[in-house]
Amino acid sequence: MKRGFLLVALSVWLLSALPALASTHGAKITIGVPHRVLFDTAVPIYVAEEKGFFKAAGLEVNTVFVKGGGENVQAVVAGDVHVGLATGLFAILSAFSKGAPIQVVSAEMTGLQEIYWYVLADSPYRTMDSLAGKRIAYSNLGSSTHMAVLGVIELLQSKKLKAPEAVALGSVPDTFTGIKTGQAEAGWSAPPFFLDRIEKGELRIAFRGDEIPKFREVTIRVNFANADFLKKNPGAARAFFKTYQQSLDFMFKNQEETVKIWMKRADLKMAEPTVKKTYDFYSKGALNLRPIKGIQVTLEDAAKFGFLKKALTQEELDRLIDLTYLP
Amino acid sequence: MWAREKTQSILNRSLMVLSCLLLLELAVSAQWVSPLFFAKPSAALRTLWSQLANGKIAGMVFITLYEIGFAFLLATLLGLLLGYLLWRYRILGLSYELLLSSLFASPLILLYPLFLVAFGRTSAAIIALAALFGLIPIAINTRSALDHVNPVLIQVGSSMNLLPRQIFRHILIPAAAPAVFSGFRLGLTYILKTILGMEFIVNVGGIGKWISEAAFRFETEEIYAGLFGVLILSVAFLHLLDRMERWIRR
Amino acid sequence: MRRSRLLVQGSTLLLLIILWELTGRSGLLFPDLFPPWREIAWELWRQLSTDILIPHLKASLYEVGGGLALGALLAIPLGMVLGSRRSLTQTMEPMILYLAVVPKIIVLPVFILLFGIGAESKLAVAAAAAFFPIALLTIAGMREIRPVYLDVGRSVGATPLQMATSIYLPAILGYLFTGLRIGMGAAVTGALLAETKIAQAGLGFLIVDYYTQFRIAEMYSLFFLIFLLAAAANRALSLAFSLIAPLPRAQAEEGFFF
Numbered sequence: 001m002k003r004g005f006l007l008v009a010l011s012v013w014l015l016s017a018l019p020a021l022a023s024t025h026g027a028k029i030t031i032g033v034p035h036r037v038l039f040d041t042a043v044p045i046y047v048a049e050e051k052g053f054f055k056a057a058g059l060e061v062n063t064v065f066v067k068g069g070g071e072n073v074q075a076v077v078a079g080d081v082h083v084g085l086a087t088g089l090f091a092i093l094s095a096f097s098k099g100a101p102i103q104v105v106s107a108e109m110t111g112l113q114e115i116y117w118y119v120l121a122d123s124p125y126r127t128m129d130s131l132a133g134k135r136i137a138y139s140n141l142g143s144s145t146h147m148a149v150l151g152v153i154e155l156l157q158s159k160k161l162k163a164p165e166a167v168a169l170g171s172v173p174d175t176f177t178g179i180k181t182g183q184a185e186a187g188w189s190a191p192p193f194f195l196d197r198i199e200k201g202e203l204r205i206a207f208r209g210d211e212i213p214k215f216r217e218v219t220i221r222v223n224f225a226n227a228d229f230l231k232k233n234p235g236a237a238r239a240f241f242k243t244y245q246q247s248l249d250f251m252f253k254n255q256e257e258t259v260k261i262w263m264k265r266a267d268l269k270m271a272e273p274t275v276k277k278t279y280d281f282y283s284k285g286a287l288n289l290r291p292i293k294g295i296q297v298t299l300e301d302a303a304k305f306g307f308l309k310k311a312l313t314q315e316e317l318d319r320l321i322d323l324t325y326l327p
Numbered sequence: 328m329w330a331r332e333k334t335q336s337i338l339n340r341s342l343m344v345l346s347c348l349l350l351l352e353l354a355v356s357a358q359w360v361s362p363l364f365f366a367k368p369s370a371a372l373r374t375l376w377s378q379l380a381n382g383k384i385a386g387m388v389f390i391t392l393y394e395i396g397f398a399f400l401l402a403t404l405l406g407l408l409l410g411y412l413l414w415r416y417r418i419l420g421l422s423y424e425l426l427l428s429s430l431f432a433s434p435l436i437l438l439y440p441l442f443l444v445a446f447g448r449t450s451a452a453i454i455a456l457a458a459l460f461g462l463i464p465i466a467i468n469t470r471s472a473l474d475h476v477n478p479v480l481i482q483v484g485s486s487m488n489l490l491p492r493q494i495f496r497h498i499l500i501p502a503a504a505p506a507v508f509s510g511f512r513l514g515l516t517y518i519l520k521t522i523l524g525m526e527f528i529v530n531v532g533g534i535g536k537w538i539s540e541a542a543f544r545f546e547t548e549e550i551y552a553g554l555f556g557v558l559i560l561s562v563a564f565l566h567l568l569d570r571m572e573r574w575i576r577r
Numbered sequence: 578m579r580r581s582r583l584l585v586q587g588s589t590l591l592l593l594i595i596l597w598e599l600t601g602r603s604g605l606l607f608p609d610l611f612p613p614w615r616e617i618a619w620e621l622w623r624q625l626s627t628d629i630l631i632p633h634l635k636a637s638l639y640e641v642g643g644g645l646a647l648g649a650l651l652a653i654p655l656g657m658v659l660g661s662r663r664s665l666t667q668t669m670e671p672m673i674l675y676l677a678v679v680p681k682i683i684v685l686p687v688f689i690l691l692f693g694i695g696a697e698s699k700l701a702v703a704a705a706a707a708f709f710p711i712a713l714l715t716i717a718g719m720r721e722i723r724p725v726y727l728d729v730g731r732s733v734g735a736t737p738l739q740m741a742t743s744i745y746l747p748a749i750l751g752y753l754f755t756g757l758r759i760g761m762g763a764a765v766t767g768a769l770l771a772e773t774k775i776a777q778a779g780l781g782f783l784i785v786d787y788y789t790q791f792r793i794a795e796m797y798s799l800f801f802l803i804f805l806l807a808a809a810a811n812r813a814l815s816l817a818f819s820l821i822a823p824l825p826r827a828q829a830e831e832g833f834f835f
Contacts, residue, residue, distance in 0.1 A: 064777065065777075066694070066777075067775070070543045071694065071775055073545070074689050074690070074693075074694060074775070075693065075694045077363070077545075077690070078689065078690065078692070078693035078694065079693065080693040080694050080695055090544075091543065091544065091545065094544045094545045094546070095363075095545040098362065098363050098545050098546075098547065099361070099362065099363055100363055100545065140530065140543075141540055141543065141544075142543070142544065168448075168530075169448065170448060171789060173789055173790065173791055174448065174789070177444070177447065177791075178447055178448070181447055183447050183449075306544060306546075307544055333667070335664075336664065336667040336668040336671075339664075339668040340668050340669070340671065340672060343668070343669075343672075344672070363690060364687065364690045364691055365687075418581055418582065418585055419585065421582050422582045422583075422585035422586050422589070423585075423586075423589075426586075429808055432762055432811065433762070433804050433807055433808060434762070434765055434766040434769060434770070434803070434804075434807060434835070436766060436770060436835065437766070437769055437770060437773070437781065437784060437800070437803065438800060439773075440773075440784060440785065440788040440796060441610060441796075443788070444607070444609055444610055444788075444793065445607045445610055513833065516678060516833065517833055519678065520678065520679075520680045520833070520835065521680075523679070523680050523683060524680035524682045524683065524770065524835070527680070527682060527683050527685075527774075528682065528770065528773060528774055535683065538683055538686065539686075541686075542685075542686030542689075547690070550686050550687065553683075554679075554683065554684065557679055557683060558675065558676070558679060561675055561678035561679055562675050564678065565674065565675060565678060
């Protein structure tokens with residue numbers, strides 16, 4: 001009688017422990033995604049979710065969509081988000097230099113090949129050079145598009161052409177409104193936006209990001225994380241980046257299926273072949289998670305634009321960049 | 328006795344503010360609070376001073392003041408006209424008074440995206456928005472001011488055989504002026520708030536834009552310098568209005 | 578007289594609708610700004626009939642309600658203390674007025690650093706916004722108290738706490754309530770405006786979401802809802818408060834606080 005009772009008690013205790021076991025197995029991580037639609041930003045997450053990569057790795061991923069890199073940095077600094085994706089280095093450097101608990105954990109995009117500047121079809125501009133002395137749009141202060149346009153200005157000046165004017169017009173739709181209302185001659189965009197309008201002949205690509213030599217071998221965007229989270233949950237961070245790499249591999253091996261997932265999750269209203277043209281703008285190498293290239297160029301530019309008071313020392317850089325969570 | 332009381336309260340106030348700032352200075356220096364969230368008042372002031380020295384602030388302040396001035400001009404012209412019409416044609420005034428007062432009490436500033444669509448992300452959008460909202464209190468107060476002019480004064484004018492134009496210029500305007508000025512005061516303060524707030528949100532213009540960008544760059548010291556600058560602006564502003572009001576009432 | 582007022586209001590509305598449709602169709606002036614009324618009405622219906630608004634409404638209500646409560650919690654005691662002595666009022670009230678002129682949205686960066694990008698930072702802005710009208714009106718109410726009430730309290734030997742709860746509080750109720758009502762308006766403006774800058778949910782967040790996707794008709798329908806809700810809440814508070822205490826004359830500066 002007593003032994004039976006003990007057995008029941010033991011099994012009840014064991015059974016109650018099981019849910020606890022299950023929950024520690026499902027590590028939780030909150031990621032900040034600065035755009036719902038852009039290929040390199042959002043699609044890896046969509047693919048990982050749809051193909052069950054997160055679940056297979058035992059990860060419970062809470063996706064928070066924020067409005068751009070700046071917001072992402074604020075969210076990670078505050079601890080609301082654990083890992084921030086696809087964010088430009090300037091705001092990260094700035095926060096880090098003020099003592100914010102953040103670390104760069106991987107590269108996200110190296111080079112500017114995916115960004116292109118378009119003009120209205122009925123305008124006379126056909127190349128970067130033709131935009132000398134005209135207004136070229138970027139999104140906002142310190143963004144990769146800002147750096148790109150400044151690079152264009154440098155480039156044209158070195159060719160003894162009249163320097164174009166850099167105009168901040170905001171996001172892709174805001175910029176489009178700005179171009180239509182004549183606030184600038186060339187607007188920026190990234191796939192899949194306006195691929196259909198370009199096909200239809202409404203817009204024309206004037207130049208692409210990889211025409212600016214300065215940034216071809218510079219890591220433009222990185223993935224970063226809250227340092228306290230990394231210390232407490234290194235396993236979750238590693239698991240996340242393992243699945244992230246898995247997603248990237250899948251995206252380039254299975255282009256058709258990736259496009260389908262992308263169109264479904266981002267609610268794209270374009271024809272599939274048009275969306276597939278995105279692959280013309282991305283090479284797999286550009287999305288390599290390591291190494292972080294061209295950090296000196298980035299540091300110089302950051303100091304030039306007031307994001308850093310002085311360049312970081314090597315010791316500080318080593319503290320900032322930690323690639324050990326990558327597979 | 329009155330003057331001494333006033334000086335005493337100014338002294339007390341300054342003492343209070345100073346001790347609060349010193350406490351904050353201490354707190355940040357001793358790392359009781361994170362320098363990421365709070366800036367040392369001395370550092371913020373130093374930033375403010377250096378920005379003043381290198382002329383950057385002058386440019387920003389100029390843009391903000393220009394936007395305020397332009398918006399105020401528009402608001403005054405339209406507000407006076409509207410207020411006059413609402414008073415002249417009683418039926419209009421009565422029909423719209425509920426609408427106007429409830430408009431003024433509602434969060435009109437939230438309509439700013441419409442102005443962005445119309446004017447793009449430019450100062451023009453901010454000016455248009457501020458002017459539109461600033462004219463409401465001016466119109467309301469103008470109408471009320473004209474309404475409350477003692478009818479006896481007008482009768483005196485007619486009995487002296489003055490033309491309507493003369494009555495308007497020499498009797499109505501001086502009699503209504505103080506109340507109309509209250510409308511100006513309210514409208515101008517409202518415009519100041521709207522413009523600063525909009526500059527911050529839309530990232531365009533002068534001081535508000537400065538604070539927004541400083542936040543983006545995690546420049547805590549600049550944020551506080553900007554906030555301090557805004558405070559100085561509003562203090563100067565209120566003092567100016569006070570002076571003008573006293574002059575008008577003479 | 579009343580009928581002619583309604584006539585004017587009615588015909589203005591009609592004229593507005595007609596001008597709107599004409600401007601929108603002709604595309605002469607800001608063509609994107611004037612979607613057909615039918616489209617706006619349809620979007621209004623769609624948003625009300627589905628539950629897409631619910632999470633945003635919840636977020637905004639949490640921020641406004643919490644902000645108002647926090648602002649009142651800080652402002653009422655402070656207002657009562659500052660209003661109790663002339664010297665205190667003279668010293669401190671100008672400072673409150675100077676700060677009232679600053680749009681509280683500008684302090685959002687500090688709140689984001691402290692509280693993150695969630696609803697709490699917006700609640701803080703709403704609280705900061707609501708604080709000022711409540712404090713100023715509480716002070717005004719305190720200064721209006723007839724001295725005879727204070728004498729009665731003191732003569733029966735009331736403690737400061739008893740004075741506060743049994744003498745001061747009932748006397749300033751009218752002003753207090755008006756302060757709360759205006760404070761609510763300030764909280765709404767503050768919270769929703771902050772949501773347009775950085776947020777994950779809320780009515781203000783939704784406005785900007787529609788704007789960036791250029792869904793103008795939906796934006797208009799949302800504006801309509803927000804203004805209707807704000808006006809209704811304002812009116813409801815007015816009515817509720819006036820049942821408990823007589824309210825001072827309507828303040829002209831109502832929309833001024835944010």
